[in-house]
Amino acid sequence: xxxxSFNEGLLQFLQQSPTPFHAVQTMQSTLREAGFEILHExxxxxxxxxxxxxxxxxxxxxxxxxxxxxxxAECGFRMSGAHTDSPCxxxxxxxxxxxxxxxxxxxxxxxxxxxxxLLAPWFDRDLSLAGRVEFRCSDGSLAxxxxxxxxxxxxxxxxAIHLDREANSNRTINAQKDLPPVLALQTSAADFDFNQxxxxxxxxxxxxxxxDSILAHELYFYDTQAPAMVGLNEDFVASARLDNLLxxxxxxxxxxxxxxxxxxxxxxxxCNDHEEVGSNSACGAQGPFLxxxxxxxxAQLSSGDAAEAVERMTRRSLFLSIDNAHGLHPNFxxxxxxxxxxxxNQGPVIKVNANQRYATNSRTTALFKSLCEQADIPxxxxxxxxxxxxxxxxxxxxxxxxxxxxIDIGVPTYGMHSIRELAGSDDAWYLARxxxxxxxx
Numbered sequence: 001x002x003x004x005s006f007n008e009g010l011l012q013f014l015q016q017s018p019t020p021f022h023a024v025q026t027m028q029s030t031l032r033e034a035g036f037e038i039l040h041e042x043x044x045x046x047x048x049x050x051x052x053x054x055x056x057x058x059x060x061x062x063x064x065x066x067x068x069x070x071x072x073a074e075c076g077f078r079m080s081g082a083h084t085d086s087p088c089x090x091x092x093x094x095x096x097x098x099x100x101x102x103x104x105x106x107x108x109x110x111x112x113x114x115x116x117x118l119l120a121p122w123f124d125r126d127l128s129l130a131g132r133v134e135f136r137c138s139d140g141s142l143a144x145x146x147x148x149x150x151x152x153x154x155x156x157x158x159x160a161i162h163l164d165r166e167a168n169s170n171r172t173i174n175a176q177k178d179l180p181p182v183l184a185l186q187t188s189a190a191d192f193d194f195n196q197x198x199x200x201x202x203x204x205x206x207x208x209x210x211x212d213s214i215l216a217h218e219l220y221f222y223d224t225q226a227p228a229m230v231g232l233n234e235d236f237v238a239s240a241r242l243d244n245l246l247x248x249x250x251x252x253x254x255x256x257x258x259x260x261x262x263x264x265x266x267x268x269x270x271c272n273d274h275e276e277v278g279s280n281s282a283c284g285a286q287g288p289f290l291x292x293x294x295x296x297x298x299a300q301l302s303s304g305d306a307a308e309a310v311e312r313m314t315r316r317s318l319f320l321s322i323d324n325a326h327g328l329h330p331n332f333x334x335x336x337x338x339x340x341x342x343x344x345n346q347g348p349v350i351k352v353n354a355n356q357r358y359a360t361n362s363r364t365t366a367l368f369k370s371l372c373e374q375a376d377i378p379x380x381x382x383x384x385x386x387x388x389x390x391x392x393x394x395x396x397x398x399x400x401x402x403x404x405x406x407i408d409i410g411v412p413t414y415g416m417h418s419i420r421e422l423a424g425s426d427d428a429w430y431l432a433r434x435x436x437x438x439x440x441x
Contacts, residue, residue, distance in 0.1 A: 018130040018220070031052075059146075061272045065077075075313075077316075080269050082244050088221060111221065121419040128148070131146070240420055319404045321358075321394050344413075364406060
């Protein structure tokens with residue numbers, strides 16, 4: 001796949017994936033069309049050498065893997081990992097706020113901030129809603145479905161500069177009172193039936209007409225502005241959720257490119273939910289999802305003692321933790337270390353931190369640099385300023401949980417955790433080629 005078609009596919013994937021649930025649904029559909037077989041964790045697995053498989057957990061985390069012809073305890077896995085979630089505004093369970101005629105009779109939804117969102121850009125955007133709902137059917141059974149309204153439903157209006165003269169110099173945002181989006185003008189809360197609105201959406205979007213009642217939901221607001229190529233020479237990819245759906249797409253395309261794996265071709269992609277809130281969940285990187293899948297693979301395809309086979313397989317494996325890096329911002333160059341400010345469109349970034357906020361070490365750095373040199377791919381390094389705190393990724397928690405050697409890499413971006421982020425149009429393509437070479441090594 002050439003760069004132009006790769007980026008077109010990236011934009012389409014971002015547009016189709018407003019929530020982790022939709023991202024996993026989209027990835028599963030793509031992988032299944034490419035010949036991957038769907039597994040279910042509650043079933044007995046019958047894995048075959050040369051097979052290609054997908055398994056998901058909670059509908060928001062996914063693992064795809066290909067099996068070589070040998071013993072994975074002798075070969076190890078080449079693994080890459082990313083995360084499906086992004087900072088955003090999430091609906092509270094009791095979503096409809098009381099309508100107050102004294103404040104204009106606005107219908108508003110109550111929200112809480114998911115993850116470390118950059119909040120100011122959420123104001124004055126055309127917002128829609130998407131996610132998962134759980135409901136009881138007419139026959140008493142429980143079911144769930146994904147919804148995506150796609151069209152603009154709401155906005156978080158700014159306060160005019162005339163009423164807040166310090167808005168450009170000393171603005172603070174109160175997540176409880178400043179962020180509830182406005183959806184309509186009403187005279188009372190009784191004018192809007194939230195549950196019936198959801199039932200109607202299930203009928204219109206999914207053709208489900210046997211809903212008795214809505215039981216729960218996980219719904220997220222998102223910006224309706226479509227992803228786009230931006231710049232005089234289309235230098236940039238602009239979109240919501242580049243952190244970290246861009247990396248999910250990179251890993252998926254690299255795995256799909258390996259159509260004829262070698263006998264030792266044990267490759268795996270894991271995309272976890274909940275990284276932005278610490279990864280501590282059943283489907284997050286601190287949970288047992290990846291460890292469980294690897295153990296089941298080893299139990300079927302490795303000989304000898306099962307516990308020892310898993311350890312041998314792990315010690316022969318390597319994990320790429322792929323997450324976006326902070327590109328050198330032209331207006332804030334002083335926020336970067338002088339020797340470690342990665343540039344957009346200058347290749348993937350190796351992320352290093354002395355306090356293990358990234359899992360990179362000298363050995364994994366050398367291995368990744370060598371792969372990039374073989375493919376003529378430029379490589380950069382990022383280290384945060386010594387007087388600033390450092391973010392983290394799924395890399396350290398995966399390395400600590402599995403004991404697998406790990407390197408943290410990613411593409412440099414602007415506006416990380418904003419409602420709309422910016423990456424170089426060359427960098428995801430560079431990274432996909434590097435990960436593809438990794439899977440083939």
